[in-house]
Amino acid sequence: MAIFEKSLQTKIQIDDTERLECVLENSQNINNHTEYILRVQRGQNKENRWTVSRRYRDFAALHVSLQQANINLPIPPKKFIGNMQPSFVAERQTALQNYINEVLKHQVLSLSLQVRSFLDPSNYLSISDYNGIYVLLKKLVIGFNMLLEQALQTISIALRGDGQFELKSALPDIGWRIRKHYFLVNELESQMNCLLSWQSYGPDCILHSKDLQIAFKSLQNISHPYIDKILSIHTLETGAYIVRNIHENGSIRDLLYGTEYNKNYLAKYGNPKVRKPFTNGQISHYGYQILQALKFLHEKGLCHGHLHPGNITIENQRVLLLDIENFLMGVPSLYRPFLLELKRTSNAEAIDVYCFGQTLYEMSFGMPLKTYYCDVYPDGIPHDLESVLRLCLSSTASKHSGPTLEQLLQHPFFTHSSPNGLTPTCDTRAHLKFPLNIKDQLKTAVNVMEERLRIGQKMVRNAKKEVRIQEILNSEEEMKKQKRRVKRRESVWKSNSSLADVSMASSPSPPSPPTPPVPAAPAAPALAAPVALSSADTSRGALLSAICSFDKSRLARVASR
Template identity: 60%
Template sequence: MAIFEKTPQTKAILDDTEKLVCTIANAQNINKHTEYILRVHRGVSKEDKWNVSHRYRDFAALHGALQAARRDLPLPPKKLLGNMHPSFIAERQIALQNYINEVLKHTILALSLNVRCFLDPSNYPANLTEQALQTVSIALRGEGRYELKGPLPEIGWRIRKHYFMVTDTESHANCLLCWQSYGPDRHLCDKDLQTAFKCLQNLSHPHIDQILAIHNLETGAYVVRKVHETGTLRDMIYGTEYSKSYLSKYGNPKTRKPLTDGQIAHYGLQLLQALKFLHDKGLPHGHIHPGNIAIENQKVLLLDIENTLLGVANVHRPYIREHRKTSSAEAIDVYSFGRTLYEMALAETLEEPYCDIFPCNMSNDLVSVLRLCLSSSSCKHGMPTIESLLRHPLFSRPLVMGNGVHSDGATSLRVPSQLKEEIKMAVAVMEARLKAEQKLVRGAKREVRIQEILGSEEEMRKQKRRAKKRESVWKSTSSLAETVRSQSVSTASSPTPPHHTSDAPACTNGSSSTSASSAPLASPVAAGGTQQTKVTNEAPATNGRSALLSAICSFDKTRLSRINSE
């Protein structure tokens, strides 16, 4: 690289695979209609967030655009009357939040241009296709060999990749042109990129598709290949046509045709041979999935080998960020290879970063390969190498050794030593960015766990406080009940005061009637008044009553002995 030569700054710095999280924070009435404030957050960075407002009709328009995927999405119905009432707006806000959560749950919808334009209109303008068409038209005028026929629908998942049908003016054959903007991992200068493209155009391998033309421009590059009428391996699995839009083909496919174990071993071996060849030349693929593989005459043709040089992100990057050891270029290819075999075997994509449980009807050899590539243990502690996978029993059985699998076709890829070093440095920078993102993801998970622990500890403290409060209330209630019980017992054990009859004479000794009628007087009369009792017993029966009353009235309370109540 020259000293004053710089990589152009017009490349797209956004990673289109970054996960978006949306929360409907509020709603406001503006000009007799309701607008909902959406708070959007990108990736794991806390600072990368913004607000965007949408009306209900914007949600309805998004829903209409996503109908091609044939997904059952819970958009709340439109209401003509009473739609400005606060209670209705609150209910609709909850319903729209559920709707956007369901949309973002499906990766194929979350990565679509319609959803990105809806949530991030500043970075994803709706006229990306028109810009690409204008750029390609100008570029082909200077090239002269290919004539532009027209754009194709969005047949791929990439937002900044556009497809056009062109005609070769020399052979008059239809060809497929792909225009791709540069990604955040493009680190080669223009001169090195041109040299690398020339090397790719001269590449020869029986399991790598030929590049007819490839040119780099200021904002991206275009590649011309022949049209594969049967489509890609993914089209074969889901029984679709290559020219249909990506959402309609793979959003919710009705037809699913999983491959047999023999086909998986056959195609898997060819794919490993192509990957081994590229890694030996110092050029990792980095983008293995069924959409980048064509099948012709039972032979694998690997596509999009230029993606690493263009610096675009892997479709599996959201899952790779969850891993600790899947950060090297070879480990990424091995992990992507495992996910490709999984989709070939089950005719469905793996929606989780790991897979430890497989169907019982799978062969042991296939399960062994999938565990090596996709199990949580392998993803956390280290992936196998491509060389070790080539020696696996699944790819070394006699079933896959024939039919021209080990083709003797010429293989060649000449890369200058200086360019090889530049590519190696670019791959190292890409791996460093991935490791940094993986570290951020681990930090975010750790923070979530800490918050959960703190939340649980706070909840435990609250429960302890509630338990102490209940215990104090119980103790106070128990003491009050004991007090009431003791008072009732003491009241019940007290002697009954004597009953005064109406014919009793008044006391004449000067003491009050209250003292005469108090309960403690009965006992001293019986104990201290022994003499009076004898007199009463000796007196005639007619005078006994008068004598008793006289003794009571003449009773002297000073004769009572003091008793310590304590």
Template identity: 45%
Template sequence: MAVFEKIIPRKVFLDDTQVLTCIFENAQNIQGHTEYIIRVQRGPLPEKTWHIYKRYNDFVSLHNLLQISGLNFPLPPKKLIGNMEREFIAERQTGLQNYLNLILMNPILASSLPVKKFLDPENYATPFQELALQHVSMILRSEVNYEVIKPVPEIGWRLRKHYFLVKSRVNPKEEMLLSWVEHGPDKYLEDRDLHGVFKSISGLQHPYIQGIEFLNCNEVGGFVVRGLNNAGSLRDLLCTAKPKLQFMKKYGNPKQYKPLSPSDMACFGRQILEVLRFLSEKGLPFGHLHTGNIMLENGEVKLLDIENGVLGLPSYYRPYFVQHKKIQTLEAVDVYCFGHVLYEMAFGHPLHESVCDIFPSSCPPVLKSVLESILSTEACKGGLPTIAALLTHPFFNSTELAYSHHLTNPSQSDRPHLKFSSHVKEALKVARQKIEIRLKDEQKMVRHQKRLVRVQELLSNEEEKKKRKQKQKEQLQKQHQQLVSNGKSPERSESPNSTSTATSAGTVTPPSGNCLIEFSPPPPPPVPSAPSPLQSVPSAAPERTALLGSICNFNKATLRRTAATASASNLNQGCILP
């Protein structure tokens, strides 16, 4: 490196696909109003957090903006009297937390501008459409062939992508669609190399890629001019939606889903795979396949947005495949996105999960095998098939491509064509590697965060067990104190063996042999607090009671001395005579 060479730092653009999570931490009283303190986090790293302060009216405004989607999530109701009570504030805080959780679980609402602006006002309060119009007008100032007519509503899901109707001065009656988008976080091409890529893309030819009329870029973003397709995208067809309506209104809560037939799925899927293989062979990074950028013309697929990869835009399904460490290459990303597209074509509605292990019984077995090889948990853990392997699958290989005569008998105009210079090829190769490195790094962060969450759950479970044991111990101590305070000692509680113990204590078993026993005088009277042996055997028979009484009242003075007794005393010297 030269001594005086200036190092230009790469600008890091915000990744709008990173998931936002929020947790209500507290509530405070500000000038007679309740203000909720919410902690918001972007992505897996806890360092990317900030706090927002919202009142209930802010949630009402957000709720009104989201009504265009047709989804009605339960917002806690208003309360005029008693809305400052502590119990009510806690109850409302729980309801608002559940309300935001439901919104963030819906991919369409979570990616909308009202939700992003509500949770991250610092980064999303910019008037994006006005800035886009300024950049487009500035670039087209040197172009005499195109003129902007009017902006189009947000028909796409990207917040930083805006659409305008333009017309060509050569053919004023023909309307075309211009799409402008800012650079994304995966832009690793220098501006000079990006211009070279755009120049090559302008001459691209492929039967299943929609033609490009004009494209250009600057240091902020790029735009592409294409012909206007009034039929809409494949997603419009599946949701039976009008193409020019706003994104949330079209796809938030469609009234009807219209899945494709297996034959159409096999045909369109084969055509999409041919495009993916073509882009992969040419070294052009893609990874942006979804039903919103697939058009249908005369029974053929026309793929859009092939320039998204070099512009550095994040993928629509990135929040899903970033959870699986086996999806680390751009080819694997394309295959995973193709699995989601195939699922949506089969069942009409998108898959809002990263994996799927259970499919409807109506799914044909051959189609089910394709979906399982891409979307099942086992496939995402073990590895996805390649594009070439999918092209040889019976579901696609055994289908006659009735609409794909371009591949079997291509003419000069239909022959696929895309050529890059050697310098641009090397730059694209480096860019692909950097895109994959960023993906791997983010996957490591996601796995690390999941491990931390599992450890915290284990620790919380251990703490719960300790709390339960401590609570049981405190309850036992409390019961013991209550027994002591009531005059009942646990040590002196009656046991089932108390009767037998008392009986054995009041019964004398005579020894074996002929020794005369010197009976000791009767024991002193018992302490009044302790029961006597006779009283402790209330159930003894009358004869037994009389025998015990005679033993206790025995008087040795009434015994007579006999000769047998004297001789016995000589033999048994250990015995004591009366």
């Protein structure tokens, strides 16, 4: 590398949706306090492992930062006296393991910056040296402020060159993405408040900066009744910013949980007190519009890939899809951990169908599905709605290819159900056109995304196989079987050794020299002959009887290689 050559990272290589697994391996006493050694693994790759040392006060600080989610977490209480005793340290280590397991069980918590920086500080905190003097809560605040400050500086410089919008203030983390920040801007011409979002490029972004800007211009000119309009979109070196109108009603998820769009993500969706599921008519009506928008994108060579209730809004009884640019930016999907568990869901259309099923489930029951498939539904659910959910989310659909968008549009739930007067008046003409060279690159981007998903699914399957094999080898039943096999083999060897001893003992002795003839009565030779024969046949008879009495059932079956 040349001396004056700049080394700038334009794409984030880390997938922020990869699951983290944490095991408290050990504890050690350092400077009159106890530190717990945490072994953390990201994803299924065993090379992505590292260790982190944390004190109890670090766990307590993490617990304080997560309280806004209103989720009951079982953190052990603090103890001032006797907290260095080995028995108490072992007991607390078990309690902290249960605590971190409960935290990682909730997706809304495991994807947060607080948990990620707690377990993976090298990738989620831009602080080089802590010197052991900051409490973890201060580290989190400093790290978040640094990320927000970097985004604020980037947006300020970009908007000065644009001259169309003026930056007013930063909004809290209203979305789940760690590397996405929201700002309130003012359009200079109309003096209207708008929402600006800044997003870094993800691991699946392969388009060059110029080609990406051309594709963004096509997206800005999109026209569809069920896709939200983009006011402005521009690419920068490390990411892109998008300006949209503010939807005061919020997203579908905000409507489901009765909250406002500009509140913190954890506070809104951690453990909402209000849950307002949609009616059967609303689900049918809005679901049909979502399918129409998805079908239009696929016809134009583009997929959504990030559909969930948080990026769908409703205005004038009409759905509007948001964040359609996420696919071009290569960022991971919210449902990617669930997609990795599926077997045949790897193409772009199948991904959108699965995400549509997850969205429909949350709209129906007012809560997200916590597993990657669902076969049991509450009583009273309409038969047509249950049929649609099973087509998208059943265990059978997860093992085989699910339905297509066209097949879902032809389902009776969307064709025969009455919209109950919810039909909007739409005069918007659908339009989206990409240049020919951009179309080819979009196909390549789709292939890259699908291939990375297939690789991840294969790694998950291999990891499950290893776990099953390890469980079989370590199971008690298998240990008992192995002991039985050893006993059988020992009995076989004993029987074989006893048979050899018998054969050696009963082996025929060398013949003795013949005795000289003795004159006797005529009957004497007849009596001497049987005596000579019996001594010769005794050894032969013993060998034959040992062979005949051998029991083949006592032999153990040994699988030949």
